[in-house]
Amino acid sequence: MVEEQLLDTIKREQGLLQSEVWKTFDIDSKKASRLVRKLEQSGMIRRSSVVSNGSRTYLLEYNDTGSPLDNLFSGGVLAPCxxxxxxxxxxxxxxxAQWTVSAD
Ligand code: SF4
Incomplete structure (x- = not known):
């Protein structure tokens, strides 16, 4: 399953650029975005904005600290997703948008 392979790669490589996901797994960019979003929403990975080769993308890192459930809350409010x-x-x-503002 691509989702498990993606998570294994992020763990093993200690990070992966989101812009490399579709190339690495030979899938279209839309499917790559869905997989990344699913892993992020489940709390398995975290994303941080970076610039690579002059283009903005995200660094995907395995989220091995804390409970995966921590990412489901912002300002004590459960994610609408x-x-x-x-x-x-x-x-x-x-x-x-309203949920992310609730953390402020
Ligand atoms: S709440 Fe919004 S971001 Fe979350 S799954 Fe639904 S449409 Fe997507």
Whole structure:
């Protein structure tokens, strides 16, 4: 399963650029984004913004500290993604935007 292979690679390599995921696993970039989002939402990995070769991307790192459940909360509020069944479009998702603001 690609998801498990991706997680193993992130652990083994001690990080992986998100821009390399689709190339490494020979999948389209949309599927790569979905896999990364799923792993991040589950608390298995964390992402941090970086610039590589002049382009912005994310460094994916294995999240081996704390409980995976910690990432499901922001400002004590449970992530809206947990009970969401709509087509995921994070860039225009009001519940997600409101949830991330709740941490401030
Ligand atoms: S649509 Fe919004 S709330 Fe639903 S899974 Fe996507 S980001 Fe989360």
């Amino acid at each position: 947990i009970e969401c069944s709509t087509e995921c479009r994070p860039a225009v998702c009001d519940p997600l």
